[in-house]
Amino acid sequence: MILVLDFGGQYNQLIARRVRECNVYCEVHPNTLSIGKIKEMNPKGIIFTGGPNSVYKPESATISTEIFELGVPVLGICYGSQLIAHLLGGKVDTAPVSEYGKTEVAIKSSSSKLFDGVSSKTICWMSHTDYISKAPEGFEITADTPVCPVAGMEDEKRKIYAVQFHPEVLHSVEGSKMLSNFVYKVCECAGDWRMDSFVATTIKQLKEKIGSGKALCALSGGVDSSVAAVLLSKAIGKQLTCVFVDHGLLRKDEGDQVEAVFGPDGPYDLNFIRVNAQERFYEKLKGVTEPEAKRKIIGEEFIRVFEEEAKKIGAVDFLVQGTIYPDVIESGLGKSAVIKSHHNVGGLPDYVDFKEIVEPLRLLFKDEVRKAGRELEIPEYLVNRQPFPGPGLGIRIIGEVTAEKVKIVQDADAIYREEIAKAGVDKNLGQYFAALTNMRSVGVMGDFRTYDYAIALRAVMTSDFMTAESAQIPWEVLHKVTNRIVNEVKGVNRVMYDCTSKPPATIEFE
Incomplete structure (x- = not known):
């Protein structure tokens, strides 16, 4: 090394x-x-x-x-x-x-x-x-x-x-x-550190470490938690329980996609629990408009739901976390400023009865985690899943979060992602999504006056997510996306494209 x-x-x-x-x-x-x-x-x-x-x-x-x-x-x-x-x-x-x-x-x-x-x-x-x-x-x-x-x-x-x-x-x-x-x-190194050997070695080590013990994993459907879950599944099978909390702020059909891969009909040998807590989260977010308050409520409620499910399972020996190497470097060297108050699942060790934390990906960078996912034959749409914030669509909806607004942004985002992929312009993009602004404006559809929401489209190019440039999406693609959104998504009469780089803006809206 x-x-x-x-x-x-x-x-x-x-x-x-x-x-x-x-x-x-x-x-x-x-x-x-x-x-x-x-x-x-x-x-x-x-x-x-x-x-x-x-x-x-x-x-x-x-x-x-x-x-x-x-x-x-x-x-x-x-x-x-x-x-x-x-x-x-x-x-x-x-x-x-x-x-x-x-x-x-x-x-x-x-x-x-x-x-x-x-x-x-x-x-x-x-x-x-x-x-x-x-x-x-x-x-x-x-x-x-x-x-x-x-x-x-x-x-x-x-x-x-x-x-x-x-x-x-x-x-x-x-x-x-x-x-x-x-x-x-x-240095005359051998050059034999490869992902296939990493996966095989990690599975072997997990088997030895966990033995006949039980492990619990908070599964978000993101690449880190998915790869961690599959490694554990290969090592200990049904001794692993994955809890997937659907907070109602995921992208369109995402909860069902996660269940299709990890649920009882999926290819992996593990216990899968899906908690449909959408209404519970919407109730907690009622009337809340301040971005940081929304983040904290979503993060805190996630922990509460996970804690309740963990108590039903009883004591476990190991808590599985999808920590990756940049997190280890940043916390270990103490040189990074805190950018977000809620990222992944913070604070779980204080609330769950376990003996030890297992972090099978703590030595890998994000691109290496994706390689490990391919080695494990995890579906490509999960392996290549774009970075998605812990609070989900809660911070892509400006102002109060409601079930109606979630559906609007889910439908608009699905159209945007579909057309971007169809046009083949997604390959160079670091992140792209639709957000719902809190702005309503007058429009006309047919012979009728409308007073509906404006959707903002965002697409950036970035190598490290610390800085980002707004992507120049071809006009014909944006035009098609706009037509589809205003025609197919109820409650939207205007679509805008965000041209701002980071800095001064952030990649996400809140």
Whole structure:
């Protein structure tokens, strides 16, 4: 495995994903990890991430020079490269000219394993105000730019490598090749971490861990909880009970689709309980218009319903959660701000009688969870399900939530998704949906005056959901969607398209 040590860089998860794309297992840990723990983990290579600070300031993140005496190859990226230089006797200064964005880098070494097969001039992503003004003794300068004298350096004897740019970012045209060279040619990794072996190993481990015990899973029908449930089902069969709470805020027919896959007529060996709690949620939401209040009511009520069902089952040994690796990294490194008050199923451990939590996906990124789902032959529409907020349509309906409004947005959203898929424009979209505004306006249908709601359509392109650009959906598709919605969805006489990016807007409406 490759160990990524985080010095506060924004691309720490991206580095791990790029390494895993080479079929090499990788973990991200804070730079404060002890040398003893690193020895215990026995990594084949170590990568230092970027970071926001200047290495020469006393308060900046650092690490013991013992790490260079372990005999394990090290690759420093951006701040990580400057830290190597600083710790080993080189010099780091404020650069006369900062470099940001796509930059042409000249490769000066023809024998470097890191740059094997890389073009002599290659485009890389730079993001720095400091630079290495003098490489440490024993290091060869392997790359430069017109304003950065040490864009790459290495001490091949000690297997210490450093690059000022970010090879993990897609804008670095041959960055993936460099990282592949590091893990294969420098670290000599086997490249045998694959999804089929992950699935088989995980099922075996779950069997051993749970034995004859009972497990309980809150199933939402989203990809994370679905994959977690199927892994448990393969491992322990009927010892698993899945509780699916239909809060009446799912997309059209979604509750029935989840039941078709996981219910008694589905292919999986497990106990499935569907709780149709729609009216209960609508009653709780009556008269509530403030977005955060709606989120909290839905989250709290979900826990209440789940708790009631769990009590009927009695004590269980294990509670199954669909935690994935970005959640682990963010909570473990303590560098992420809380964006939402309700995400997935928060707070369940306080309300359910269980001995231990099982998180079979805690080492996987979202795209890897989808790969695991395909390995397990879960239906494609579940594996590729778009991100869907925990409060569901409750935050895609502006203002008060009612059964009538839910039906309007479900029908409009179903038409929109159907036409987007039919036109084949869904492939590049990160997320797309219909929302119901709280605006009513005058319209005319036939010879009659109407006073009905306006639907807002949203579609964005994004790689990380932290930022997003509004997608340019072909006009003929939007035109067809609009015609169908105003003709087929009762209570709607106007359709609008949201052109706002994130920021300043969010992807969801509330």
